[in-house]
Amino acid sequence: MLAILGWLLALVIAACLTVAAWPQAFGLEQAPVVAQVVSMRIGVVGIALVLLLLFLCFVGWQRVRPFVLGVASLLLVFALVSTGIHVSRGLDTGQSIGDDDLVVLTWNTLGDEPGIDEIARVVDETGADAVMLPETTLPLGVGVAERLRELGKRFWVHTTGYSPSYGALNTTLLISAELGEYTTDSEVGGTRTLPTVVARPDDGSGPVFVAAHPVAPVPQQMRNWRADLEFVAGLCDGSDSVVMAGDFNSTVDHWWRFRTELDGGGMGDLGVCRDAAAAVGAGAVGTWPTWAPPWLGTNIDHVVATPDWTPIAARVLTGLDDSGTDHRPVVVQLRRTG
Missing domain, CATH: 3.60.10.10 (Endonuclease/exonuclease/phosphatase)
Structure with a gap:
């Protein structure tokens, strides 16, 4: 029963992280809560990384180790994907503006x-x-x-x-x-x-x-x-x-x-x-x-x-x-x- 509950919870976490990373896939980019979450991508990534470290603190507990490693993997994938989406839009702050146009x-x-x-x-x-x-x-x-x-x-x-x-x-x-x-x-x-x-x-x-x-x-x-x-x-x-x-x-x-x-x-x-x-x-x-x-x-x-x-x-x-x-x-x- 504990294993089943663990898998169900992991699926819920995976669904939430997927929506947070790319809500457009589900038409939820303007939904309450989701709209606020997706607007602060790097802040949410930071929260995910903190949670990842917290979960890894329990990796030595054998009974929950598969669950802990599974959720940690989901958080890591979310952080990488969401950061990649953010960075792909560009972080260049040094462009010069000409006055010919x-x-x-x-x-x-x-x-x-x-x-x-x-x-x-x-x-x-x-x-x-x-x-x-x-x-x-x-x-x-x-x-x-x-x-x-x-x-x-x-x-x-x-x-x-x-x-x-x-x-x-x-x-x-x-x-x-x-x-x-x-x-x-x-x-x-x-x-x-x-x-x-x-x-x-x-x-x-x-x-x-x-x-x-x-x-x-x-x-x-x-x-x-x-x-x-x-x-x-x-x-x-x-x-x-x-x-x-x-x-x-x-x-x-x-x-x-x-x-x-x-x-x-x-x-x-x-x-x-x-x-x-x-x-x-x-x-x-x-x-x-x-x-x-x-x-x-x-x-x-x-x-x-x-x-x-x-x-x-x-x-x-x-x-x-x-x-x-x-x-x-x-x-x-x-x-x-x-």
Whole structure:
């Protein structure tokens, strides 16, 4: 009876580890608990390795040795597989961003925390043409644009806010005047809890810029989180040229059901949009939280674009962890395909 119970428990553990490593195989990547587990791959790997060491402490107990060795083997395989998936998305933090192409910057400012001067400095130094700033109010966005104007750079400011007095309920998008005039599309809809800005070019020649902010997958917001991801994925249906960036509160694992086959072969990561950082080998660098080292944190701040934009370089800026926000900026260089 003890042996039977051991095998049953081992099967349950194996099933749980399989789901934790690759929930997409079972359509569970957006399920409660699973969504949180898969977002912190390396943290979960660390827990698995600690459990592995604890189980090995009982290997000398002959009656449970087969069970202990079996579970230890499962934990080891899980750690190797999950780490391999994580590393395959890239941990490169040293890519340089050129200014000959479209440069996109996104930074969740946690309610304006870095301040006008710091945000303007980062925009200026990165040479960003489009800046997506979740949790940033209109006054701060205007202040950044004014500071950049003093440096000879003109930007249009677009803000959508669900509560002007509460920074987290605002999203601001800055677009370089060199890219032409843009108008906020208020008819396309939006994310439910936190605002998303969609701006379309007045002359129709440029890409649609989107500053996205789906809500976090906390227990009371799971339904809204799924709806938000479905909304932003719908913007990447291939009908428009789209450059979208922001705090997605999700990793590429959570987007699996939205992947769409591309005309030239391959699959998009979010609809037909491709995650720029993952495409160039920086997709596993943690952007949140800033208290965790980049190799441990989760990559939930993204720049994605339709296939008419080719990712050239991407970089998570790891030197701004004391700026007041819990997110790291992401800057990406995109080039028009063909």
